[in-house]
Amino acid sequence: MVNLLEAAYPSRFSPISVFTLHLVELKGRAHAHQGTLMAQHFTAAAPFSSINDDICTLALDKKAALIVTPFHKQYGIDGNVDHANSAIRSINLNVLDKAPCSVGIFIDRGETEGRRSVLMSHTWRNVAVIFIEGRDDAEALAFCMRIAEHPDVSVTMIHFIHKSSLYLNHQAGEENEYSEAHLINNFKNFSLNKPKIHYREEIVRDGVQTTQVISALGDTYDMVVVGRDHDLDSSVLYGLTDWSECPELGVIGDMFASSDFHFSVLVVHQQEGESLGMDDSCKLPDSPPRIVDPRVHPRFSVEEGFTSIDLHNNR
Template sequence: MDEDICHVVEDTRVSLIIIPFHKQITVDGGMETAIPTLRTINQNVLANAPCSIGILVDRGLTGSTRLAVNQVGHHIAVLFIDGPDDREALAYAWRMSEHPGIKLTVVRFLPGFHGQEEEDRDKEYEKEMDAEIISEIRARASGDASVIYKEKFVNNGQETVGVIRSMETIYDLVIVGRGAGQTSLLTAGLTDWSECPEMGGIGDLLASKDFVATCSVLVVQQYVGAEVFGEAGTPDSPSRQLHDRPFDLVRRTSPQGITQP
């Protein structure tokens, strides 16, 4: 089935697909495996799909309720640390927030006094990209009441978890980057006891039965190989689309909340 998904992606040239987490919420608020084979399918899609991918942990977000054009109904949070997956998560949330019924909060985690890391020249480009997208979201937050930007200073993974747990009941949907290949003192130790490593350290925490929350979770992985397809390939990821079309997506020009090209 994962091969079928990848073929559909290639045929339709979509830039992002969302697939369901292999666990579902139970009546008592826990999480249990619904379709065991779905986990393997998801892992293969993450490894092979020629587009960005989101894994959705649905805790009621996709129910029968549908937002009217001017209805304020969902509060979304993005937890941003660093790297391409986090930028992709933020870019996708940015586009979702064009709907007037969406309120967006961006929480950026920054190293505290004891969380400073040694300079790494290989990360300089990533830091510049992070700074660019954060600068744009801060500018938008200063003039748009539906967008909130916050900074949280933490020194280690334990403090990061503490901040995240304080948000358990605030948001309807939390969007995070998978953080594949990323290392940071701010997430140190989060993957040591991961039940689902394919979700990333923070995504696994948010999806675990130990996380007492009612919010749904979307874990995003950026696709970075779009260039190899040439003109016939899949479109660039949401974050690249935003980079090519500077952050002018604050205007809300369509009933569906999607800005037209």
């Protein structure tokens, strides 16, 4: 998780506020860390069946832009699954369903043998973002645009395009600041004259070729970011949607959960704004007057106020 924060490149001009929620069953305490990244630490002691409510309540209370939760499988040094926690999987599914903001499920392979040097330096060197289409991929790309600001990290956008699109007039649709075409062009322009930023197109005819390209990623990257949901009728994914072991990761994210891959993965889901106004399941309950810190919901215990974490002494 430290690697993920480092890659997001917090600086004095673009700081990050992080709220860490230590989830424990019935009892436990959060641990504080020691800039440019401001962290506030909480402990939520509750049955696993309701911990997702604590996560969503805190995110809503703090107006969080992104909730990052761990994948329920942990990987050993050999790359194979070392442990699977069904309770964490249930929490992730419920958070995806009720979250008041975007959600990222983090598959952490930072401690695999091939990544130990990277873990020691607290940063990834090579990051890729998979872009097919849709709002989740757009969210993933936006996150990687921030990573691309990091001077020590190389970022590659891998854009999957169906071969039939080559014969279409891409200019037919109007481009605006929220369109996918605008986001892609923005990344292309950003990559100009930047040797560490790359744009790569992969022309495929079906899901088989998409799988071949993804399988060829090998150990090129330290982390891959991808959107969770895609148009399941997309020709780029044809043949990939028949079976999925972990549907909470989406079609592509589920592939990356395989032990065939050894890099960390962040699967991003953008919560639909229209549903937030209708769903008040995460609405904060009325609470009595707060005595200690008015920023902290009484359901949570706070170790201290904001802690300044200096990840970059030279900024």
